[in-house]
Amino acid sequence: MNDMKQIFKVTPLLTKTKRSYCPGCTHGVIHRLVCEVIEEMNLFEETVIVVPVGCSTLSIHYFEMDTVQAAHGRAPAVATGVKRALPDKTVVTYQGDGDLASIGTAEIVHAATRGENITTIFVNNGIYGMTGGQMAPTTLEGWKTTTSPFGRDYKKEGYPIKISEMLATLNGPAYIARTSVHNPANIMKTKRAIRKAFKAQKEGLGFSLVEILSTCPTNWGMSPVNSLKRISEETMKYYPLGEYKSVEGL
Amino acid sequence: MGNKILMKGAEVLGEAAVKAGCRLYFGYPITPQNEAPAYMAKRLPEVNGTFVQAESEVAAINMLYGASAAGHRVMTTSSSPGISLMMEGVSYCAGAELPVVIVNVMRGGPGLGGIGPSQADYFQATKGGGHGDYKIITLAPTNLQEQADLIFKAFDLADKYRIPVMILSDGLLGQIMEAVEYKDEIKPEDLAKKEWAATGRDPKREKNLINSLDLDLDGLERHNHKLQKRYKEIENTEVMCEEYKTDDAKIVVVAYGTTARIAKTAIDKVREEGLKVGLIRPITLWPFPSENIKNALQKENVKAFYVFELSAGQMIEDVQLCVNAKKPVNFYGRLGGNVPSPDELAEKIREIY
Numbered sequence A: 001m002n003d004m005k006q007i008f009k010v011t012p013l014l015t016k017t018k019r020s021y022c023p024g025c026t027h028g029v030i031h032r033l034v035c036e037v038i039e040e041m042n043l044f045e046e047t048v049i050v051v052p053v054g055c056s057t058l059s060i061h062y063f064e065m066d067t068v069q070a071a072h073g074r075a076p077a078v079a080t081g082v083k084r085a086l087p088d089k090t091v092v093t094y095q096g097d098g099d100l101a102s103i104g105t106a107e108i109v110h111a112a113t114r115g116e117n118i119t120t121i122f123v124n125n126g127i128y129g130m131t132g133g134q135m136a137p138t139t140l141e142g143w144k145t146t147t148s149p150f151g152r153d154y155k156k157e158g159y160p161i162k163i164s165e166m167l168a169t170l171n172g173p174a175y176i177a178r179t180s181v182h183n184p185a186n187i188m189k190t191k192r193a194i195r196k197a198f199k200a201q202k203e204g205l206g207f208s209l210v211e212i213l214s215t216c217p218t219n220w221g222m223s224p225v226n227s228l229k230r231i232s233e234e235t236m237k238y239y240p241l242g243e244y245k246s247v248e249g250l
Numbered sequence B: 001m002g003n004k005i006l007m008k009g010a011e012v013l014g015e016a017a018v019k020a021g022c023r024l025y026f027g028y029p030i031t032p033q034n035e036a037p038a039y040m041a042k043r044l045p046e047v048n049g050t051f052v053q054a055e056s057e058v059a060a061i062n063m064l065y066g067a068s069a070a071g072h073r074v075m076t077t078s079s080s081p082g083i084s085l086m087m088e089g090v091s092y093c094a095g096a097e098l099p100v101v102i103v104n105v106m107r108g109g110p111g112l113g114g115i116g117p118s119q120a121d122y123f124q125a126t127k128g129g130g131h132g133d134y135k136i137i138t139l140a141p142t143n144l145q146e147q148a149d150l151i152f153k154a155f156d157l158a159d160k161y162r163i164p165v166m167i168l169s170d171g172l173l174g175q176i177m178e179a180v181e182y183k184d185e186i187k188p189e190d191l192a193k194k195e196w197a198a199t200g201r202d203p204k205r206e207k208n209l210i211n212s213l214d215l216d217l218d219g220l221e222r223h224n225h226k227l228q229k230r231y232k233e234i235e236n237t238e239v240m241c242e243e244y245k246t247d248d249a250k251i252v253v254v255a256y257g258t259t260a261r262i263a264k265t266a267i268d269k270v271r272e273e274g275l276k277v278g279l280i281r282p283i284t285l286w287p288f289p290s291e292n293i294k295n296a297l298q299k300e301n302v303k304a305f306y307v308f309e310l311s312a313g314q315m316i317e318d319v320q321l322c323v324n325a326k327k328p329v330n331f332y333g334r335l336g337g338n339v340p341s342p343d344e345l346a347e348k349i350r351e352i353y
């Protein structure tokens, strides 16, 4: 036993509070990655995290960092206020797809185009989790939700919004990437992208965002394993992974 | 104290905020207060401050929320439609106990309305405006000197009680020019440090959380009781009111802001004719100076009240609550951005005297 080396430990930046997330939900994995990067980059004492309205509102109790809870969709504006008051601190928003890509589209687009020096972790699970599974602006064709009970029909409900592609057209962002957490290799890639996003902020290069394809087994009505499969078989086809923007020098 | 400077009302708002130690301003253009953001855009860089033209008033109030959460003095200015958009954010500030200063240079409504002076947002400011059981301190200046002084007061009250404070100005007070003398400048670094602010965590202290969510019913009830207790304390200690020639008055006019200013001239006019008329001018609209009204009500010489507003009758409800139908409460209001002349108000007084 004594010669065993510890190669993994839970990051101390996550509190011990019992989590409210459903079994198989990938919010937890993403929380861990964000905290690990903050820990590894030694940013704990200087980070303020802004949390949204959605399932991850409850993360007000999960992070050890100073935390600000924002109104639905307004996290980028709130983070702008925090960052302008404390320009030397690291400011992060953590937002779901209803929060960021529907009610908060104005705030995210303008924070991005201002080149606001903040980092956004954008959790795209293609549905409104917190309110019980309504159609999101990111919901894919055919997906049944409580407000698209016959399956989303692009002709009737329009098309899912591609945030990373959209924001990458702007000049303000320094780093925009889409990743996924459906398997270990992609989890590691997600972590690398998060690190790069934080680096962009640390170096004052401008706005950074990592869109992470995530699951909602509960409202998708799927087992955790099938939910992960759905990401690789469906979600990733509409939302290709990759770096959409990475300024020179990053 | 310095010397008197001639300035436009909307600019006075900005300069007073800078002198009160505010280094962050977020806002969105809307008439009749556009000179305020323009002034801040030029002035704040001189003092290492930050001006951001937000993408909307919704964003602006949430930027205030963030800057305040980070422990800094912060202000926005807007006018009626913009203030309506901010209401969710104000409710969040109230719930999360964040000190912010908001100026409403009121214009005629409803809807897009017009750009003339109005007092039709009294209900919105003093009765909540957004969702939930909350109050914000509401201050109503009557001239530019007071507008400057109340900005200082607003920041102090906001910090003292961790509460949003609104200055209820109007299109007239935004656009006129008057000479103003500012109070001594406050340096932001001399202000008391806000230990509760989310600034990045010193591991030696507890985590700071700025939040208005509590899914535990009893927890949220306790939080509400805590807020209500604070509101009571504010009602007991922070009322501001001016009385003008009320001692021997038969008619007591109740008016605030621009209307009070015109009413004063009207009162001087009718006094010259021998009519005994006085004025109660609430400076804090919430907390409302109920005691001043109730004291007047007790007096034998007071026969009736006369409420003047630039609205269809909003503050009158607070006056009526105090008078409780024991004496007549008359009302005269102008709407749509129109302002009465002193002669017009004098004539109204004569009609009932």
Ligand SMILES: Cc1ncc(C[n+]2csc(CCOP(=O)(O)OP(=O)(O)O)c2C)c(N)n1
Pocket (backbone or CB within 6 Å): A053, A054, A055, A056, A072, A095, A096, A097, A098, A099, A100, A125, A127, A128, A129, A130, A131, A136, A216
């Ligand atoms: C102004 C406002 N509108 C609606 C809501 C209700 N609401 C709470 S969470 C939510 C959707 C969250 O979905 P998403 O951002 O995708 O996050 P998830 O729960 O899936 O993680 C909605 C609509 C609210 N809290 N505030």
Ligand code: SF4
Pocket (backbone or CB within 6 Å): A020, A021, A022, A024, A025, A026, A027, A055, A125, A129, A130, A215, A216, A217, A218, A219
């Ligand atoms: S409802 Fe969906 S997003 Fe929310 S915790 Fe459960 S699985 Fe996760």
